[in-house]
Amino acid sequence: MLSTRLLTKRYGSLTAVEDLDLEVRAGELFGFLGPNGAGKTTTIKMLVGLLRPTSGNAKVAGIDIAAEPEKAKALIGYVPDAATLYDKLSAREFLEFSGDLYHVERKLRDRRIAALLKLFDLQERGDDFLSGYSRGMRQKVSLAAALLHDPQVLFLDEPTVGLDPQSARQMKDILQDFCREGKTVFFSTHILEIAERMCTRLAIINHGRLVAMGSLQDLRHMVGQDGQSLEQIFLELTGSREDDVSAVLRGLES
Amino acid sequence: MASKARPGAGALDGLALGLLLWRVQLQMFINQTIRSRNAGRIAGTIAGAVVILLAWSWEGFVTWLGVEASHRMQVHVDSVHLLSLAFLAYTGVLVFSSLVFSLNTLLLNPDLELLLAAPRSVESVLASRMVVQVLRLFLLSLLFTAPALVLLGVVNQTPLIPLAFAVLFLLYPVFVVVIISLMSLLLVRIIPVGRGREVLTLFGIALAIGINLANFLLNPALRDPGFARHPGVAPSLPDVPAASSAWLPSGWAGRSAAAILSGDWVTAGQWLLLLLAASAAIFAAGSVLNGRLYMAGWIQAVPPRRRHAAARVRRSKGALPLLSPVMAAVVIKDWRMRTRDLAQLVRFIMPVVFLFIIFGLRFPRELGAVRSLGGGPPAAMIGLIPAWILLFSLSISLGLSAVSLEGKSIWVYVASPNSTMRFLQAKCWSTALPTASLVALAALAAEIIIRPGWLWAVTAVVLAVAEAIAVTTLMVGIGAVFARFDWTDARRMMHPVGVFIGMGLFSIISVASALLLVISMALAAVTRFPLFTTWLAAMTIAVGGAIAVAALGILFGNQHLRGLEVG
Numbered sequence: 001m002l003s004t005r006l007l008t009k010r011y012g013s014l015t016a017v018e019d020l021d022l023e024v025r026a027g028e029l030f031g032f033l034g035p036n037g038a039g040k041t042t043t044i045k046m047l048v049g050l051l052r053p054t055s056g057n058a059k060v061a062g063i064d065i066a067a068e069p070e071k072a073k074a075l076i077g078y079v080p081d082a083a084t085l086y087d088k089l090s091a092r093e094f095l096e097f098s099g100d101l102y103h104v105e106r107k108l109r110d111r112r113i114a115a116l117l118k119l120f121d122l123q124e125r126g127d128d129f130l131s132g133y134s135r136g137m138r139q140k141v142s143l144a145a146a147l148l149h150d151p152q153v154l155f156l157d158e159p160t161v162g163l164d165p166q167s168a169r170q171m172k173d174i175l176q177d178f179c180r181e182g183k184t185v186f187f188s189t190h191i192l193e194i195a196e197r198m199c200t201r202l203a204i205i206n207h208g209r210l211v212a213m214g215s216l217q218d219l220r221h222m223v224g225q226d227g228q229s230l231e232q233i234f235l236e237l238t239g240s241r242e243d244d245v246s247a248v249l250r251g252l253e254s
Numbered sequence: 255m256a257s258k259a260r261p262g263a264g265a266l267d268g269l270a271l272g273l274l275l276w277r278v279q280l281q282m283f284i285n286q287t288i289r290s291r292n293a294g295r296i297a298g299t300i301a302g303a304v305v306i307l308l309a310w311s312w313e314g315f316v317t318w319l320g321v322e323a324s325h326r327m328q329v330h331v332d333s334v335h336l337l338s339l340a341f342l343a344y345t346g347v348l349v350f351s352s353l354v355f356s357l358n359t360l361l362l363n364p365d366l367e368l369l370l371a372a373p374r375s376v377e378s379v380l381a382s383r384m385v386v387q388v389l390r391l392f393l394l395s396l397l398f399t400a401p402a403l404v405l406l407g408v409v410n411q412t413p414l415i416p417l418a419f420a421v422l423f424l425l426y427p428v429f430v431v432v433i434i435s436l437m438s439l440l441l442v443r444i445i446p447v448g449r450g451r452e453v454l455t456l457f458g459i460a461l462a463i464g465i466n467l468a469n470f471l472l473n474p475a476l477r478d479p480g481f482a483r484h485p486g487v488a489p490s491l492p493d494v495p496a497a498s499s500a501w502l503p504s505g506w507a508g509r510s511a512a513a514i515l516s517g518d519w520v521t522a523g524q525w526l527l528l529l530l531a532a533s534a535a536i537f538a539a540g541s542v543l544n545g546r547l548y549m550a551g552w553i554q555a556v557p558p559r560r561r562h563a564a565a566r567v568r569r570s571k572g573a574l575p576l577l578s579p580v581m582a583a584v585v586i587k588d589w590r591m592r593t594r595d596l597a598q599l600v601r602f603i604m605p606v607v608f609l610f611i612i613f614g615l616r617f618p619r620e621l622g623a624v625r626s627l628g629g630g631p632p633a634a635m636i637g638l639i640p641a642w643i644l645l646f647s648l649s650i651s652l653g654l655s656a657v658s659l660e661g662k663s664i665w666v667y668v669a670s671p672n673s674t675m676r677f678l679q680a681k682c683w684s685t686a687l688p689t690a691s692l693v694a695l696a697a698l699a700a701e702i703i704i705r706p707g708w709l710w711a712v713t714a715v716v717l718a719v720a721e722a723i724a725v726t727t728l729m730v731g732i733g734a735v736f737a738r739f740d741w742t743d744a745r746r747m748m749h750p751v752g753v754f755i756g757m758g759l760f761s762i763i764s765v766a767s768a769l770l771l772v773i774s775m776a777l778a779a780v781t782r783f784p785l786f787t788t789w790l791a792a793m794t795i796a797v798g799g800a801i802a803v804a805a806l807g808i809l810f811g812n813q814h815l816r817g818l819e820v821g
Contacts, residue, residue: 048669050820074671084662088594089587100583101670129594145666 001026001184002047002153006056009042009208016042017208019056024186024201026152029179031199032188035238039208040188041081044157047186048078060153074102077146081157083138087131091122091141094130095148102149109148116144119174135162143171147178154178156187160194172198196230206238265541268381271374275386294751306397314401321409333515338498338508341426345504348391348430350461355387356438357454377545380435384540387431388424395423406515418514421526426507428533432540439547452596459600466611503529577683580672584680585687588659592652598659605647606692613640624704631775631789633706634714635768641697641718645725646760648689650748653729654756656681657737657811658747664739665820674815678734678808686726693722709786717793721767724800725760731807732756735814759803767796 002024009017017039024030034040045051047058049069058065063072085094092113099109117126120140130138139162146154154175160168172194175185179200189195195202196216203213212219212233219233220226228236287299359366369379400416407415445453499505506525513522574582592598627633657678660667667677697718701711736752774792778785 045820050665050668052819070671070673072671073669076669078665078669080665084665086587086591086663086666088591093587093590097583097587098666098670100579101667101672103579103671106579 001028002030002058002060002186004043004047004056004058007043007046007053007058008055009039009046009051010054015208017046017205020205020208020210022203022210022213024184026184027179027182028200029175029185029198030187031195031202032186032205033190033192033195033202033234034188034205038205038238040205041157042208043205044078044155044186044188048076048155049073074149075152077149077151077154079139079142079146079154079156079159081161082135083142085130085138085141088129090127090129091133091137091144092117092126094141095145098145099148104149112148112150113144116147120144120170136164136167139163140167143174147174151183153184153186156185158189159187160189160191168194192230192234202230204234204237211237262538264375264377264545265381265538267374267378268541269385271369271378271382272385272389275382276389279386298750310401314405317402317405318409321406332498333512334505334508335498336508337511338502338504339494341507341511342494342497342502342504344395344426345430348427349434351391351394352387352427352431352434353438353457354454355390356383356435357442357457359383360438360442375545376548377541380439380544380548381537381541384428384431384435384537384544387435388427391427391431392420392424395427396420399423410515410517412517414519415514418522418526419511422507422510422514422529425526425529425533426503429503429536432536436540436543436547439544455597455600459604462604463607463611466608503532506532577680578676580676581680581683584667584677585684588656588681588684589688591659605644605651608647609640609644609696613643621703629705629707629710631706631710631771631785633704634701634710635771637700637704637706637711638697638714638718640700641693642764644696645689645693645718645722646764648692649685649722649726649729649760650753650756652685652689653726654733654736654749654752655747656685656730657734657815658739658741661739661741661747664818668818668820674818675812678730678812678815681730681734682727682808685730686723689726690719690722694719710789713789713793717767717797720797721763721800724797724804725763727804728759728763728800728807729756731804731809731811732759734808734811737814737818739820763800763803766799770796 002022004020004022007017007020007022008015020039020043032040032043042051046053047060047065049065049072052066057067060072061075063075065072086097089097095113095116096109099113104112117123120143122137122140122144125133125137130141133141139159143156143159146156156175159171159175163171175187176198179185199216201213201215202219204211204219212222214222216230216233219230219237220228223233223236225232287295290296366379369382370376372379399419403416403419407413496502497504498508500509506529510522510525510529513519513525574585577585624633624636627636694715697715701714705711706714732752732755733748736749736755738747738749741747770792771789774788775785777783778788781788
């Protein structure tokens, strides 16, 4: 459903993502992990067509996102990390706008909007301007907009940031239902606990390079210690060592 | 969180914090200009410095002329009163600037929370804002007066003159800044969250309309027919006798300034000391009061507005005839954004208001002169002047900001399965529709009043509408080339270079169109071709040329947007 081949993004002398090879199958809930500045958001932005790769390619359902962006984007839903929405539109108006941009037929669009507002508990506030929404509510509107055109692949960048535990759980259920329909979710997160419980497969990126990819079991084999938590595996693979942190903290105290 | 420190501690800490904030602002300014490593910004900084140097040279020259003239011609003026009056007028500038700054600081600047989270008292944080504002006003005063003061120091062989005036400029704004800061704290308690920009915009509109209306109604040069100055009306400054009162800061500053210029340093020092003591006292008292007011209630007390039920019912179904759903969606979304944001709405309303002030109030007096031209193309062309001014204003403000209007939400469109050309087409519709409609209305109204003959009136209106569509399209293209997606503030959406190019091209198109129409009349007179034929030919060439330029603009704009990356 989703594949990248030697995907690279450079900003001048800085290499944000280098030679990334990914393969995500239909129906998978794929977690994309990495420390801050590892290249997660850059990768997702290349996969949804917001950034052009310096080299390499990315395909969604066999369609090259750089060569046929409009065709590929019709299959994609995207939720950015801090979704900037139009403040002076209401949630309903924003969803209508979004539906029109994705060529959703009017009657179907209005039916889906009503259902999505209900699903995200936004019916009451659906006609209020987005400027009055909290970060979590904006995140919900953003996810509703991404689901509106019934995409085949859903990309989410830090989707649980700003959500209360109830909403985070609701989002998790929605994403799992989405995958059960044979569709694909590709999401980045810092919350390893969520990734551990939700994802069918994972990839870990560090300094723009892929360091590991596979199921949780595969990753455990990779580090050679069965029974390890994803957090331990992550710290092992990205080189963030607890004793280093302790040393620094001791240094601050003195 | 209330401060229990000794009185005056907040003011002193505020002074230190203010200087720290000032240093940070200076650092940011340097980083954004000289150290930006951006050729455009560095060039802009150098150009700005050159403009300032030129203005300073001019000011120095004019001051020198004034000094020379005063040596040759003895004029007896009450220098204390005149200078007090000048300081009183300056107080007006200080009030406006301080109000905008204070409201901006309290309602829009995000760093207030950062400062309040620091281990500093509320008093000192608010006092630091006042310090920054005083320093800004001080530098602004010096920027405008430095060459004149230096020259006066040289001519009078008293190098202390600029220095003494600098002290005066540093002390004088303090009492205004403190009072306005207190007023702003009271004011923001009744402004709902998220409405700060609207309130500031409303304030600006009221002031701009007030100044223009007052100028129109009071200025003797504008009151007389034909813009001619009435021989009996001598230009005069309005006098305010209280300006030089010894009980007012303007009187203290005026006395001090007059003493500095006459070399009476003892008198100057006395009045400066009085100003210093009063400023220090009001600053200390103001800091404490500011803190108390802040603690008593803050803007968060007023909840954000919920929409009325009626507004929800009025929702459009999101369809426009002739337009595809995608284009209709963008047009309707733009319309909603423009009309719901006061700062954007002003872009529609202000040109119309000013047009009314400039032409609406004057038109009846000038109508006789225009009608004396009789029917025909010249009268029809003159009738297009208000529409042309409206077109200039709307095409620049709406067209150039059309693409940037998306702001950081541009990702919504870029992530959707639509081409950039379709996006630009939608933007052309969303700006050309209102612009052409308003221009057509203005042209139609003027032609109906002037009555140049129905045929000429119709062709003039058609010309105005066609040019309006072409010019607005061109501006959308230029706006796409110079798009700024980092700004949400309507005033800052347009790139200065884009505005410069847009204005230049508008002027070229206007002059070329007018020339073509004049040539068509001359050609008809010389060749005895029917005037209507040559007029229509000229119109066709003018509109065709404008459309060709607009098409080029859109092509460039599209090329630029295709390379856009939303990082």
